[in-house]
Amino acid sequence: xxxxxxxxxxxxxxxxxxxxxxxxxxxxxxxxxxxxxxxxxxxxxxxxxxxxxxxxxxxxxxxxxxxxxxxxxxxxxxxxxxxxxxxxxxxxxxxxxxxxxxxxxxxxxxxxxxxxxxxxxxxxxxxxxxxxxxxxxxxxxxxxxxxxxxxxxxxxxxxxxxxxxxxxxxxxxxxxxxxxxxxxxxxxxxxxxxxxxxxxxxxxxxxxxxxxxxxxxxxxxxxxxxxxxxxxxxxxxxxxxxxxxxx
Amino acid sequence: xxxxxxxxxxxxxxxxxxxxxxxxxxxxxxxxxxxxxxxxxxxxxxxxxxxxxxxxxxxxxxxxxxxxxxxxxxxxxxxxxxxxxxxxxxxxxxxxxxxxxxxxxxxxxxxxxxxxxxxxxxxxxxxxxxxxxxxxxxxxxxxxxxxxxxxxxxxxxxxxxxxxxxxxxxxxxxxxxxxxxxxxxxxxxxxxxxxxxxxxxxxxxxxxxxxxxxxxxxxxxxxxxxxxxxxxxxxxxxxxxxxxxxxxxxxxxxxxxxxxxxxxxxxxxxxxxxxxxxxxxxxxxxxxxxxxxxxxxxxxxxxxxxxxxxxxxxxxxxxxxxxxxxxxxxxxxxxxxxx
Numbered sequence: 001x002x003x004x005x006x007x008x009x010x011x012x013x014x015x016x017x018x019x020x021x022x023x024x025x026x027x028x029x030x031x032x033x034x035x036x037x038x039x040x041x042x043x044x045x046x047x048x049x050x051x052x053x054x055x056x057x058x059x060x061x062x063x064x065x066x067x068x069x070x071x072x073x074x075x076x077x078x079x080x081x082x083x084x085x086x087x088x089x090x091x092x093x094x095x096x097x098x099x100x101x102x103x104x105x106x107x108x109x110x111x112x113x114x115x116x117x118x119x120x121x122x123x124x125x126x127x128x129x130x131x132x133x134x135x136x137x138x139x140x141x142x143x144x145x146x147x148x149x150x151x152x153x154x155x156x157x158x159x160x161x162x163x164x165x166x167x168x169x170x171x172x173x174x175x176x177x178x179x180x181x182x183x184x185x186x187x188x189x190x191x192x193x194x195x196x197x198x199x200x201x202x203x204x205x206x207x208x209x210x211x212x213x214x215x216x217x218x219x220x221x222x223x224x225x226x227x228x229x230x231x232x233x234x235x236x237x238x239x240x241x242x243x244x245x246x247x
Numbered sequence: 248x249x250x251x252x253x254x255x256x257x258x259x260x261x262x263x264x265x266x267x268x269x270x271x272x273x274x275x276x277x278x279x280x281x282x283x284x285x286x287x288x289x290x291x292x293x294x295x296x297x298x299x300x301x302x303x304x305x306x307x308x309x310x311x312x313x314x315x316x317x318x319x320x321x322x323x324x325x326x327x328x329x330x331x332x333x334x335x336x337x338x339x340x341x342x343x344x345x346x347x348x349x350x351x352x353x354x355x356x357x358x359x360x361x362x363x364x365x366x367x368x369x370x371x372x373x374x375x376x377x378x379x380x381x382x383x384x385x386x387x388x389x390x391x392x393x394x395x396x397x398x399x400x401x402x403x404x405x406x407x408x409x410x411x412x413x414x415x416x417x418x419x420x421x422x423x424x425x426x427x428x429x430x431x432x433x434x435x436x437x438x439x440x441x442x443x444x445x446x447x448x449x450x451x452x453x454x455x456x457x458x459x460x461x462x463x464x465x466x467x468x469x470x471x472x473x474x475x476x477x478x479x480x481x482x483x484x485x486x487x488x489x490x491x492x493x494x495x496x497x498x499x500x501x502x503x504x505x506x507x508x509x510x511x512x513x514x515x516x517x518x519x520x521x522x523x524x525x526x527x528x529x530x531x532x533x534x535x536x537x538x539x540x541x542x543x544x545x546x547x548x549x550x551x552x553x554x555x556x557x558x559x560x561x562x563x564x565x566x567x568x569x570x571x572x573x574x575x576x577x578x579x580x581x582x583x584x585x586x
Contacts, residue, residue, distance in 0.1 A: 010430035013510030014538035016480040018430050025475055050271045052478040052501055059478025059502075061271070064513065064542040069535050136476060136502030139275040139384045143476065179274075180383060197273065199374070199385050205273040 007080055009073045014064050019076050020057040025145055025173065029056040030133050031085035034210050036076070039083040045075050053209045054134045055143070090242040092212040095177065097126070097168050098220045099190035106187035110153050110170070122217060124148040125168075125189055130175060132211040140179030140197025142207050147175040159185030166191040168215065190217075193226035194237040201233040249316030249405075251365065253398040254349060257307025259456065261393040262369070262400075263497075265298035267377035267386070271501055277481070278381040278498050281360050281456060282517030284549070285324025289364035291552035292321035292341045292412050300371065300378035302363040302394065306355045306523065311363075313344040319366035319405035320344060323414070325358025325521055340413040340559065341366070343405050358521040367403010381498060382456075411559040414552070423531035424511055424519045426484065427538050430477075431506035435486070436469045440532075443508055447527040448492065454524060456498040461528065465490025468506060476504040482511030482519065484530070496520055514541035 008020040019036060022029040030053075037053045040060075047067030052059040062072050099122045100107040111118045130146040147170060155171045163169070163184040169176045171186035178184065179197045192215075196207045207213070218226070230236045263286070266279025280286035280303055287297035306325070321341040322329060329336040331350045336342050338361075344350055355361055371378050371388030380387030389400055423444070432440060443466055451460035461484075472488040479485070479502055483495045487505045494511070495503075497520075509532060511519050522528045 011427050011510070011535050012430050012478065012480040012507070013427050013482055014512050014535060014542050016478070016510075018477055020430075020477075023475055050268060052271050054477045054502055055475045057477045059271075059480075061480070064539040065546045068539050134476070134502065135272065135274045136478075137274055137500040139270070139273060141274050180385070182383065197275070197384075199391070205270070209272070 007077065009076060011069055012059070014069075016059065016061045017069065017073065017076075018057045018059050019080060022056045025055050025133065027131055027145065028085060030131070030145075030210070031088075032080075032083075033058050034086035035083040036080045037209075038086055039079045043079060045072065045079075047072060052134070052136060054136065055145075086210065089208065089210040089212070091208065091210075092214070092240045092242060093207060094238040094240065095168075095192050095194055095213060095215050096218040096222070096226065096236065097190040097192050097215045098223050099125075099217050101220070103220065103223070104168070104188055104190040107189050110151065110187050110189065113153060114151055116151070121151050121189065124151050125170070125175075126215045126217055128175070128214065130213045132207055132209055132213055134209050135196075135205075135207065138178070138180055138182050140195065140205060140207070141182075142177045142196055142213070144175040144177070144213060145173075147173060149173065153187055155185040156187065159183055163188060164191060166193060166195070168192055192237070193223060193230045194235070195230050198230070198233065203235070206235060206237065206239075248370065248401050248403065249318045249346070250314040251318060251369075251400045251402045252312040252314050253309070253394050253396055253400075254312050255308065255310040256394050256396055257305055257309065259305030259307075259393060260309060261303055261380035261382070262300050262371070262387060262389065263303040263379045264300040264377055265379075266497070267375045267379055267381065269375040274501050275375075275384060275386075276381065276497075276499055276501050278379045278456075279377070280362065280379075281497050281520035282324050282362070284517045284545075285360060285362040287549045287552055288323035288339060288414055289321050289362035291556050292323070292339065292414055293319055293364045293366035294409075294553075295364055295366070295368055297549055297552060299364070299368055301365070304352065304355070304361040304363055306359050308351065308353045310349055310351045311344075312349040313346050314399070315346065317343050317345045317405045317407075318402055319409075320350070321364050321412075322352065322361050323364075324361040325355035327355050327361055328353040337413070339416060341411045343411075355523070357523070359523050360521065365402045366405055369403075370401035383498070412556045413559050414556050420518065423529040424515045425533045425538065425541075426482070426509040426511045426515075426530050427535050428509045428532045429507070431474060432508055434468055434470050434474070434506035435466065435508055439466050439469065440508065442466065443492070444530055444532060447529050450522050450524050450526055450528060452524050456496060458496050458499055459494040459519075459522070461492040461494060463491070466492065466508070472505060474504055474506055476502045479503050479507070480510050482513075482516050483507050484509050484511070494519065512538040512541060514538070514545045
């Protein structure tokens with residue numbers, strides 16, 4: 001399969017651009033994005049500053065004083081053609097969640113909308129095998145693919161101005177983990193004490209784009225202890241590094 | 248070291264520098280000064296690096312006091328009245344605040360953000376090389392939040408052998424805010440793109456350092472109002488489902504899911520950010536090559552600021568005259584393309 005047939009390089013002003021591999025949520029497109037991102041870590045590209053891997057494109061910031069759009073586009077196009085898809089990361093997270101009630105204020109409504117019991121929604125959500133497609137919007141917000149489509153629920157018409165840190169959410173076909181308090185139109189099924197971003201922890205960020213992730217339910221009686229441990233800098237979520245490359 | 252005490256302060260006043268780089272890929276935005284020209288001018292006046300941390304003053308008044316020593320200050324960016332010992336102090340001119348003295352800086356006029364630089368800088372601990380406050384992320388130094396009354400910053404002492412300095416104002420750039428179309432201009436019809444540029448938009452009262460909401464006749468999407476989320480640059484103009492544009496600025500989210508019609512050019516970002524709530528703003532698309540030439544002019548202009556700083560001698564204009572002269576336009580936000 002050609003990795004660059006549909007590749008487009010689009011300006012985002014005079015100091016950034018996006019290398020677009022496609023316009024859908026697709027693990028192969030995301031692997032191409034991460035493949036180019038890795039290639040940029042291995043090459044010195046004049047003027048290149050930072051990258052944001054997203055679902056289907058690589059956002060690149062650059063210094064228009066040392067390069068220009070035409071020059072950096074040429075280098076990126078060439079590297080994208082050489083790079084190819086990145087292999088599945090062996091990193092997998094197991095993330096604890098307190099589901100329902102005041103921790104997951106939308107669980108009942110999501111269940112009702114699907115004609116399921118809340119327990120069945122929890123079972124399907126926590127049985128999922130998720131891919132971290134990207135981190136974005138706010139620090140540590142993980143955008144996940146792999147949601148069981150029988151519980152996919154379109155976003156709220158009226159976004160909430162504040163949703164809590166650690167909210168475990170679904171929005172359309174996507175799932176997500178929010179790290180810090182922020183506005184959101186997604187449905188909150190539960191909360192995790194894990195902090196994918198902690199400004200004073202030695203490891204400020206935990207999750208990388210391309211990681212795999214699964215959830216497991218914990219009783220609400222565990223919340224306080226785990227939240228305090230997370231505040232003190234513990235990871236809470238478990239990181240498993242698989243031997244070899246997963247299918 | 249001396250201490251700078253915040254005696255009175257409104258919202259949206261925080262320590263900012265050039266911004267925080269290195270963790271965009273984890274969702275941590277750059278934040279930083281809304282008007283980099285204001286940042287650079289203020290720092291040049293007190294001999295600091297142009298990107299050093301300063302106090303970014305929000306639109307409302309602020310009163311500060313020097314403690315434990317004399318401090319040298321300079322204010323650039325949006326014009327405001329400054330009074331010390333009952334006398335007016337000019338913008339874009341350094342001045343000393345003796346131990347125990349307070350200086351009052353009134354509300355911004357014709358702009359939003361002013362920049363208060365301090366000779367010798369301030370003490371703090373950078374994260375990813377930056378002191379810039381990112382309110383939602385809980386980052387920034389010496390306080391990981393906007394400033395509040397009672398806050399004390401440890402700052403440099405004024406060097407006594409130095410006299411005061413001023414920065415001659417540059418002619419104001421007027422006219423529409425220039426932008427580069429894309430990355431999703433193909434989500435809009437040519438008529439809509441034309442109307443985006445013909446409309447005089449009004450800055451909404453719900454605007455903040457994250458972004459400015461623009462009020463005006465809604466812009467229709469030719470295809471859909473939803474895209475698969477991708478990266479957001481400083482100055483991106485996003486068109487959500489309501490059709491009301493959102494100009495995303497220093498404290499924006501790093502990614503978003505609405506089509507982006509255009510992005511403000513680097514050279515006009517400060518000028519756009521200095522448009523007050525309720526004022527009109529217009530946009531004009533220019534070719535990317537032209538935008539990048541203007542970005543290089545801006546970088547040269549900023550690098551040359553220290554050479555433009557003049558010593559204030561006995562024969563110079565009075566503070567009052569300079570202040571009156573500056574009222575013609577908030578001139579240090581301006582970039583003279585011919586410079």
